[in-house]
Each structure stands twice: as C-alpha cells, then as structure tokens.
Amino acid sequence: MDTAVAPLVRIRDLRLEASTQRGTAHILRGVSLDIGRGRILGVVGESGSGKSSLASCLLRLLPSNVTRLDGSIVFDGTDLVQLDESAMTQWRGRRIAMIFQDPMTALNPLFTVATHLVDVLKRRHRGIGRADALGRARSALVSVGIADPDLRLSAYPHQLSGGMRQRVMIAMALLVEPDLLLADEPTTALDATVEAQIVDLFESLRQKFSGSIVFISHHLGLVAQLCDDLCVMYGGTVVETGPVAEVLARPQHPYTRALLACEIDSDAQGGRLVSIPGEVQDPVAPHVACVFAPRCQHADERCRASVPPLQDSGAQRRVACLRHGEIG
Numbered sequence: 001m002d003t004a005v006a007p008l009v010r011i012r013d014l015r016l017e018a019s020t021q022r023g024t025a026h027i028l029r030g031v032s033l034d035i036g037r038g039r040i041l042g043v044v045g046e047s048g049s050g051k052s053s054l055a056s057c058l059l060r061l062l063p064s065n066v067t068r069l070d071g072s073i074v075f076d077g078t079d080l081v082q083l084d085e086s087a088m089t090q091w092r093g094r095r096i097a098m099i100f101q102d103p104m105t106a107l108n109p110l111f112t113v114a115t116h117l118v119d120v121l122k123r124r125h126r127g128i129g130r131a132d133a134l135g136r137a138r139s140a141l142v143s144v145g146i147a148d149p150d151l152r153l154s155a156y157p158h159q160l161s162g163g164m165r166q167r168v169m170i171a172m173a174l175l176v177e178p179d180l181l182l183a184d185e186p187t188t189a190l191d192a193t194v195e196a197q198i199v200d201l202f203e204s205l206r207q208k209f210s211g212s213i214v215f216i217s218h219h220l221g222l223v224a225q226l227c228d229d230l231c232v233m234y235g236g237t238v239v240e241t242g243p244v245a246e247v248l249a250r251p252q253h254p255y256t257r258a259l260l261a262c263e264i265d266s267d268a269q270g271g272r273l274v275s276i277p278g279e280v281q282d283p284v285a286p287h288v289a290c291v292f293a294p295r296c297q298h299a300d301e302r303c304r305a306s307v308p309p310l311q312d313s314g315a316q317r318r319v320a321c322l323r324h325g326e327i328g
C-alpha cells in the first residue's frame, strides 16, 4: 500500500460480538486494516474466519443478535461505526456497493434485469429519465461482457445462467459508481470456466473503475491474480497483511504458510481440497492467546499466554505472530 496517500478506509480495533445459546460469540476480535484508494484488497481465510462479517460491518448490515460493535471504520473522514441508520442508508448503494456470493439473494425474481438496473440509476441520479436510464443500463451490461444486452434487459433473473446473473450484479454495483465495492466470494457459486471469466471481468474493470475493491475469497490463486494487497484472516482476527506478491512469496504467519501449502497440495492432487489439520477457532472461546496457537506447529508457551499484536514486519507488511522472526 502506498503510505504517502491516506487510505480510503481505516479500520481500527473492530470488535463484533453476538449472543448465542452457547454464550457470547466473538466474531471479530479487534480487526485493524487499511483499504487503499484505487486498490484491490484480497481478504482470504478459511470458512468461519470472519470475512463476511467484516463486509457486513463495512455496510453496517448486522445480524439481529449482535450485542456489540466497537472500534472504528473511518471512511474518508467519517466513522461508519458512529453513523445513525438514516445516514448509513445514504452510504449504502451510493459510496459502498456489494456483490454477493449468490446473486439470487440480491435479485428480485419478480423484476426484469432492466427494472433492477433502472432502479439503481433512479436512486443514484434523481430525476433521470427512463430512456436515459435504459441506455445507461444497456451500456452497463455491455461493459460486463454481456453480448446481447437488449435480450438480457427483458429477462427475469431465473432465465439467466449463474454466470450471467453475477455479471448483472456487477453491472448493478458499477452503476452505483461507489468509492468502495465489496465482493464476497463472487465466484464461489460458479463452475471453474465461468469463474475464470468473472475473474477476467474483474481484471478488465480495473481500467473503468477508479474506486477500491475488497475481494473476499477462500482461493489464494484468484487473489494472487487479481489483487494488489492481501489480508489474511483467522478466528476473527487479521493475522497478516501486505502487498499480495510479497506476502505470497514470503509468508510470515504460520497460518498464511499453511493456507498456501494446502493450495499447492490441492493443485498437486488434481483439485481435491486439502485442508489445514485441526479445528477452526470457536467464536465462543475467550481471546487470551494467539487464535492459531492450537493448530500451529511453532506455538510455544508465549503464544498460549497472550494475544500477539499486529506489528510492522517489513515494507508495508504487518504480522500478528510473536515468533515470525524465529521461524524460517
């Protein structure tokens, strides 16, 4: 991340807790992270690491059982954590837009593609005429690689393939012209060929879209191809951040190394998923030690005695591991 330019979003010590039958779930345990202007930030980590919850905090769309949201999310000088709901509504769908894993959750089955896109434009540009809006909707579909936009404008969501629906979602998000686009596993529901096409689409958007993107994925290979910066999450914490090429070439946190090793092994085994041994962090467990210590082959008594801070660990890099300097 270019340190000379202030980041678009500065997240500090973000804590999210919810009440469950088993006790308080510590969903985010003090997340600190910068989102650079015009950069693509990849957020990776196993399922349950807190990636989607981080996106929910950025949009402030929180589950009803949440009992605590603390810390700050300073977006261009405004702390989103402190905003009231009516002010937050102005941010959502204007300065922040979201692309979900399953586009069907965001598309209304009763409305055509045209209606979805025109609605976004009307909300964004008050007083826009229908013909103008339809023209822009059509161009938006072309810009996301839809070759027959007129046919697709009159289609209903269920008449489209999964890949086509995801393209429509991306077109909707782009029409918002947000400063920040959140994409939560946008390719996970797609088959490998379509996934590759959507990743290509994201890459081509770099020229047209000047905002920042947070690209959430559990697939390091995708993130390596697409992103500038990387944030590795585990157990509701950030364990490592930095420029993507450097983190992947020289991972400093044992969890990042383990993720990378799994991906390499999975590829070697013809795509069969290889996972890190041991149980994923239980959100109800108290936070008194390194969250990864129970699964870490390098953990010693220090790692089990205190929470490791996220520290500077080289050019634009940060790592939360007490032993990162000792383990080669």
Ligand SMILES: Nc1ncnc2c1ncn2[C@@H]1O[C@H](COP(=O)(O)OP(=O)(O)O)[C@@H](O)[C@H]1O
Pocket (backbone or CB within 6 Å): 018, 019, 020, 025, 026, 027, 045, 046, 047, 048, 049, 050, 051, 052, 053, 054, 063, 064, 065, 066, 282, 283
């Ligand atoms: N509303 C909630 N109540 C209780 N626990 C939750 C809630 N939302 C998420 N969690 C828990 O928080 C952890 C992180 O979830 P999530 O953000 O969905 O992770 P990811 O997107 O990385 O898979 C998981 O253990 C999940 O079960």
Ligand SMILES: [Mg+2]
Pocket (backbone or CB within 6 Å): 051, 052, 053
């Ligand atoms: Mg998720």
